[in-house]
Each structure stands twice: as structure tokens, then as C-alpha cells.
């Protein structure tokens with residue numbers, strides 16, 4: 001897991017480092033600029049050979065200051081560098097101004113808003129290089145004005161013609177680094193654009209792991225803050241969000257750091273939710289009382305997955321298979337009479353129990369060994385309205401997905417009244433909007449100023465309202481507990497898994513979570529671990545994936561974690 005920072009947290013860390021006397025703002029800016037150059041060369045080794053060109057767009061704050069450092073360093077390497085400034089050089093903050101002046105000794109700076117600025121960039125496709133966006137970083141406070149937006153889009157139009165790579169410093173200009181939302185200007189337009197590379201410093205910002213902000217690639221460069229913090233053994237910054245990442249992402253972090261009050265150790269160790277996976281692989285003996293259950297497989301729990309009627313049992317079977325593969329000792333499908341034959345023809349390792357209605361479910365649940373429930377996949381709205389309240393009354397660990405959520409669109413309060421702390425809700429954005437319409441509206445409203453309301457805020461608010469864990473799906477799945485713990489399971493950058501957008505994949509996720517609940521995982525840990533493994537399964541299988549493949553590839557993914 002990697003810790004993510006808000007703009008305010010990052011500013012506070014920088015300020016603390018500067019106040020300690022261990023480093024100056026100018027030194028941090030130099031390291032940031034050098035980090036950008038290093039990241040560009042790492043990303044495109046061909047740019048590390050010979051000389052190339054850079055078009056550098058600098059803004060009125062310290063992000064612009066970083067841009068002037070990059071311009072100077074590349075010029076010193078022999079690159080052709082053209083620099084454009086948005087704003088008055090006299091008003092630059094001190095460190096940025098110092099770097100503007102150092103650049104002045106090497107080359108001219110043109111006004112970015114000059115009508116001819118972008119067209120003055122020579123359209124020379126023979127000279128490849130970068131377009132660097134150093135206009136705004138974490139200091140962005142509102143959407144871009146129309147004249148700047150137009151100028152920016154003119155520069156962007158040069159990129160494909162000249163085979164430039166688009167690189168942005170810290171965050172793409174116009175993007176709110178706390179929410180990952182593109183801020184709109186007074187006229188309602190934003191500057192959304194997908195760049196090739198984002199280079200940020202010290203730790204990723206929250207926005208980097210929310211999908212709107214996605215560049216092709218993200219590199220996090222060390223600017224020495226960890227060393228300063230660990231020297232001082234002081235921290236006033238509360239741990240923030242975590243992102244569940246792959247091993248590959250962790251390699252962008254400095255490995256020499258031993259400890260830090262800002263959670264660097266976490267970042268080094270927990271690239272995957274490995275402690276939870278180790279627990280899974282070692283078994284969870286003791287979670288269920290063996291004497292009481294009297295059988296070995298029951299020590300791994302017994303999950304009950306509610307199925308829909310005839311012709312609608314596929315989704316529940318997928319979920320059940322997922323629960324079994326992830327390690328629930330036993331999984332039983334609760335099936336209405338009309339579908340018993342259909343289900344019986346399709347299952348082997350799974351078991352089946354006739355459950356016609358809420359009364360029969362209540363009877364079945366008198367068996368305390370059924371320690372985790374999955375409600376929703378293919379359940380049918382009417383059946384969901386009948387069985388969900390009866391199931392929730394037992395207060396067993398329960399996943400609510402699909403129809404178990406949609407059935408209460410007209411009356412979410414009724415569902416919330418029945419939910420309890422051992423529940424995990426797994427809505428996609430459509431289901432989320434039906435249950436939390438006000439929160440979804442706030443999330444989807446265009447934002448003019450930052451920090452804007454984010455998917456993280458929305459999921460946290462929903463979890464607090466529902467009183468249980470909420471997992472809001474997408475390439476940037478956000479998981480929040482009512483106590484505020486939050487993680488982003490990001491299938492972004494090198495961890496992309498677009499194949500997961502296939503019918504039934506959410507049903508398997510619900511099954512994975514249910515299986516982990518049956519194994520005794522607490523709800524937040526079950527949701528995080530299952531979501532992480534779900535993406536790893538998608539990546540491991542790759543193109544051509546269908547939902548049925550996810551449970552079947554899981555053993556390979558788990559085996560790869562056995563080390």
C-alpha cells in the first residue's frame with residue numbers, strides 16, 4: 001500500500017522540512033526539476049541519448065519554478081528549449097523567480113498568451129522531445145480562464161505533429177490534486193486531457209489514483225523529504241489514504257529508507273495487501289470454533305449465496321464459485337424450487353439448499369455455521385425485497401450487491417435501517433446513485449474551485465450514512481469504512497485491467513468478498529483484499545477474459561504470492 005497525500009499535507013511536509021533548516025525551498029525545487037528530467041529519461045530511454053527539444057510551459061507559482069529548473073537542466077544537456085510563461089515574471093514567488101532569472105541567462109521566455117506563441121513552435125517532426133506542463137500544480141484554486149485554456153490547447157495541438165511526449169509536473173494543469181476532478185472555468189469548460197507522463201514528488205497525491213487524472217504513466221520522485229523527516233522523528237500529519245498497488249508501482253519509491261514517521265515502511269512492505277493474503281494462505285484457524293462446528297472444512301467458514309429463480313441463477317453461481325475458490329470451506333447456493341434443477345445441473349463443488357422465501361431463509365439461517373452471506377447477484381428485485389431484511393436480521397457478515405441494492409432504490413432508508421456493521425455494499429456508480437442520490441449529485445456536479453468533492457469523499461460519506469463498508473466500483477475502486485478508513489484499489493497505469501469490464505465480473509467480486517468474510521476477515525479487510533485479488537486475476541488472465549475465468553485464475557494468483 002502506498003500512502004496518498006492531499007495538497008495541504010504535502011505543503012505542510014515541505015514547510016516542515018524547510019522550517020527545520022535541513023533544506024531550502026530552492027533546493028527542493030532543484031530536486032523536483034532534476035526528478036522530472038530523470039523521470040523523462042527513465043520513461044523514454046531514447047531521450048537520454050543525444051539531444052532533443054523541449055517546449056516548457058511555466059505558470060505563476062512554484063510549479064512554474066520547477067518548469068524553469070527543467071528548462072535549464074535540459075538546455076545544459078544540449079537540448080533545444082523554448083520557454084513560455086503564463087503571468088507576470090515580477091510576481092513569481094521567490095524560488096520560482098530565482099529560477100526564472102537563472103533561465104534568463106540561457107534563453108528567452110515568451111508570453112504564453114501571445115496569439116502567436118504556440119504557432120511560433122517550429123513544426124519540426126524530425127526533432128522529438130517533450131511538451132512540459134508546469135503551469136499549475138497543487139496550488140490550483142479554480143478552473144482555468146478561457147484565454148489560458150485556448151493557449152494550452154494550441155500548444156497541445158503541436159504534440160502529435162511533432163511527436164512530442166506530453167509530460168506534466170505534479171498534476172496536469174486544471175486538475176484538482178485532492179479530488180482528481182478537472183475544475184471548470186467561469187464558462188463551464190475544463191482542460192481535461194490525457195498526458196503521457198505525470199511526475200510527482202515524495203508521495204502520490206490522491207488525484208493520481210482516481211481515474212480522471214490518469215496519465216499513461218506516473219513516476220514519483222524522491223526530493224529527500226523522508227530523510228529529513230526520519231532525522232527529526234516528528235510528524236504532525238495524520239496518515240491519509242492508502243492505495244492498493246502492484247509490486248511494479250512500488251519500485252518507483254526509494255528503497256533505502258528504513259523508517260519514517262510518514263509511513264514509508266508501509267510503502268515498502270505492503271505493495272499488495274500482503275499481510276491479509278498471507279493470512280489467507282496460512283488459513284484462519286481459530287476464527288471459527290472447531291469444537292462448536294466439529295469439522296475441518298467448517299474452520300474455513302460456510303458461505304450462503306442467495307440465487308434468483310429459473311433462468312436467473314448464473315450470477316449467483318459465479319459469486320458462489322468465487323467464494324469457494326478464495327477459500328470458504330463450504331458454499332451453499334440458496335435456490336427457489338423453480339431453479340433447483342437448473343442449478344443442480346451446473347454445480348459440483350458447490351452445494352444447494354431450497355430457499356423459497358424469507359420464512360425459509362430464516363429457518364436455514366438458524367444454522368449458525370452459515371457465517372457469511374451474499375445477497376444480490378441475479379437475485380431479482382422482488383425476491384430481494386423479501387429476503388434481504390430477513391437475512392440482515394441475523395447480523396452475519398453479508399455482502400450486498402446488484403439487486404439487493406437496486407431493490408431499495410425507491411426507499412434507501414429502509415435498507416439503511418436494516419444494515420449492520422458486518423455488511424459490505426458493493427455498488428457500481430449507477431447503483432450508488434440510486435441509493436445515495438444527493439451524494440452522487442454532489443460528486444457529479446462540475447466544480448469551479450478546489451478542493452473539489454471527490455469519489456473518495458463520496459464513498460466515505462456513503463459508508464458513514466450506511467454504517468457499513470462501501471466499495472464503489474470502477475477502474476478506481478474506492479473502499480471506505482464508517483470509521484473513515486479508506487483505500488483506493490486502482491487498476492490504473494501499469495495495473496490496468498480493462499478486461500474486468502465484462503458481464504458478471506462484479507458478481508465474482510461479491511463472491512470473493514463473501515468467501516473472505518466466511519474465512520473470518522473483517523469487512524474492510526475482506527473488501528480490500530478481494531478487490532485487489534480481483535484486479536490481479538484480471539491482469540493475470542488478460543485479454544479475452546470472461547467472468548467465469550476469474551475464479552479459475554485465482555489459484556495461480558494466490559500461488560504467486562506464496563513467495
Ligand SMILES: NC(=O)C1=CN([C@@H]2O[C@H](COP(=O)(O)OP(=O)(O)OC[C@H]3O[C@@H](n4cnc5c(N)ncnc54)[C@H](O)[C@@H]3O)[C@@H](O)[C@H]2O)[C@@H](O)CC1
Pocket residue numbers: 014025028029030032059060061062063064065066093135136137138139140141142143144145169170171201223
Ligand atoms: N513548496 C515547495 O517547496 C515545493 C513545491 N514544488 C512545486 O510547487 C507546486 C506548488 O506551488 P504553488 O503552491 O506555488 O502552486 P502552483 O504553482 O500550482 O500555482 C499557484 C499560483 O497560481 C495561481 N492560480 C491558482 N489557480 C489559478 C487559476 N485557475 N488561474 C490563474 N492563476 C491561478 C495562484 O494564485 C498562485 O499564484 C507543486 O505543485 C510543485 O510542482 C516543488 O518545487 C517541490 C518543492
Ligand SMILES: Nc1ncnc2c1ncn2[C@@H]1O[C@H](COP(=O)(O)OP(=O)(O)O)[C@@H](O)[C@H]1O
Pocket residue numbers: 402428473474475477491496497498499500501502503504505506507508509534
Ligand atoms: N476499466 C476497468 N478497469 C478495471 N476494472 C474495471 C473496469 N471497469 C469495471 N471494472 C470492474 O469490473 C467489475 C464490474 O462490476 P459490475 O459493474 O457490477 O458489473 P457486472 O454486474 O456485470 O458484474 C467491478 O469490480 C469494477 O470495479
Ligand SMILES: [K+]
Pocket residue numbers: 063133134135136137168169170171172173
Ligand atoms: K502541472
